[in-house]
Structure formats: structure tokens, C-alpha cells
Amino acid sequence: MPVYPSEDELTVAIVQLKKDNPELGIPKVHARLTSKYPDWTVSEQRTRKILQKQGLIVSALGETRKIHVYPSSRLVAGLDVPKWTPKVEVRWFDKRKGKGLVATQEIREGEVIWKEDPFIVAPEWYVLATASMMRTGSRILHYGGFREIFDLQVQSLACMFCTTPLGDSPLITTCPASNMAFPCAARFCNRLCLGRSAQVHPLLCPARNPASVPLLKFTRETQWMALHALAHCTSKLLLAGQTNEKAFTEEWEIVRSLAELGMEERHKYSFRL
Numbered sequence: 001m002p003v004y005p006s007e008d009e010l011t012v013a014i015v016q017l018k019k020d021n022p023e024l025g026i027p028k029v030h031a032r033l034t035s036k037y038p039d040w041t042v043s044e045q046r047t048r049k050i051l052q053k054q055g056l057i058v059s060a061l062g063e064t065r066k067i068h069v070y071p072s073s074r075l076v077a078g079l080d081v082p083k084w085t086p087k088v089e090v091r092w093f094d095k096r097k098g099k100g101l102v103a104t105q106e107i108r109e110g111e112v113i114w115k116e117d118p119f120i121v122a123p124e125w126y127v128l129a130t131a132s133m134m135r136t137g138s139r140i141l142h143y144g145g146f147r148e149i150f151d152l153q154v155q156s157l158a159c160m161f162c163t164t165p166l167g168d169s170p171l172i173t174t175c176p177a178s179n180m181a182f183p184c185a186a187r188f189c190n191r192l193c194l195g196r197s198a199q200v201h202p203l204l205c206p207a208r209n210p211a212s213v214p215l216l217k218f219t220r221e222t223q224w225m226a227l228h229a230l231a232h233c234t235s236k237l238l239l240a241g242q243t244n245e246k247a248f249t250e251e252w253e254i255v256r257s258l259a260e261l262g263m264e265e266r267h268k269y270s271f272r273l
Contacts, residue, residue: 002041010042014050019069026051070095071259078253085113098259119254120200120232123149123163124225150220150228153186160186160201161193177207184208203235 005013017032018024024032030047034040051057075092088101107113152158156174158165166172171190178184184207188194204212212231219228233255241248 003039005037005040005042010040010046011050011054013037014047015054015056018051018054018056026057069261070098071261073098073259074257075099076253076257084116087113117196120229120236121161121163122225122229122232123153148220156185156187159189159193161188161197164189175201175205175207177202177205179207182207182210199239200232200235203238204231 013036014029014033017029017036021029021032026048027044029051030042030044033042033047048057072095075090079090081088081090087103087105087107089104090099091102092099101114149158149163152165153160153163156166160175166187166189169189173188173191173194175184175186175188176194178186184205186197186201186205188197203209204216206213215231216228218224219231237248237251237255240251
């Protein structure tokens, strides 16, 4: 008996064939499909409709419309959502939409339903100077009111943990590992930020880990945000592993759940429109 695949099954198969063979037109994609799935009964017209719907038609000039490649992500295994709120659940939708929150109870307008600390804080390079920053001195200003946050941190002008620009508060504290031989410019808003920085800072501290200096210098010079964030994630994982296996497993599950898109996919599917 003939087998008529569902729309979802057929779409997945055709999109994968097109990704593997982006230069193929409709007839050849259909031929590859029938060869790979000999039990399926699929017309060339149906193949065409799927390709059109997914924006994968090859034009007369031989140029391929951009293939929509979505980052991969996954849910955190054993995530204790009620710890934050009982009013939502985390749900995986599909490859295009990814994951998100779905309400399980009525939520009032303006009600805060989720609040947590960031997993890491790898600052963006630029920050817009605010009035309070201006009052601390003109040295914070750069390029018409913008200044690199990372530069503020390494110049002891911003908290090394939360990135808040520092003033003259008596609560400000310095990196306890800093010494004459290997100074660390890190300063923190208060002891709370200093304590929280222990999850990441020790392995990125020039006093405790001089090997981190060329890595952070390279990320700054190239302004490679992904590598900067990866350095913070790696440091957090390694330090968690030094604590105990449970702490490492919890942090690793979070890292594994983050959306990602490989460099090969970025390059392979960056077609001209």
C-alpha cells in the first residue's frame, strides 16, 4: 500500500535534503526524496509547495533564497520552576519558536512573575553615559558619551561583577587576591558583589590566573562577545566542579540548554537573497 507522509514528516525530510544539497532545484530534490524514502508516495507538486512554504526555491538566476536555520536549545532537566513562580510552566514549542513560558494561572497586569540573577555577566562593549556617570568625572566619557564597559572594569571604574559604574562609595571593595607582583584592577560595589563574583572571577583574575590575561585581551581587541561569554561560562563551570559534582551538574544543565548555532551552519546557510 502507498504511504503518504504527514506534512510535518515531509517538511522535515525535504528541509534536511535541501540543507544538505542547497544547489538542487525542485525536480532533483524530489528525486532525492523518492530515492531516500522509496515507500513514500509524494508528488513533485507537493514537494514544490513545501519548498515554497519554507522559502527554499532556487530562482532562475541560480540563487537560493536564504534558508531559515534556527538555533538549537533544550529545556533544563529537572528545572524547579515553582521555586520562582507557580503561575507559569516552561514549554518547548518547536524548532522555530524554541522554548518559552506559558501561563498556568491568571496573571494581573504589571505583576512580576519571574525574577532571577543572570547566569553570567559578560558585559557588552559599550554603555551610554548617564547623568550620574557624568557627575563622577569626564574620564568616564568616551566617543560622545559612550565608553567600553569592559574598559571601565579593567580601569577600576565599574564593578567587575554587575558592571555598575563606581563612584566614591565607602562600600566599594577590591579584589582580595591582588598583589604587587600580579595586580588585579577588579573592584566591586560591595561585599555582596564580591561574594557573587567568586562563581566566575577567580579564573579570570590576573592575580590568581595570569593565563587568563591574553585570552581577555584577545576578546577585547576583536570585540568577540561570544568568546567573552564563553570564557565566563567556562570559568563558572570549572569553579562549580571544584565545589562538588552536584553543583557542576546543575550549572552544566543550564549551559547545555542555552540556544546555540554552530559556525558551520552560520557559514553554510548564509546565502545571497
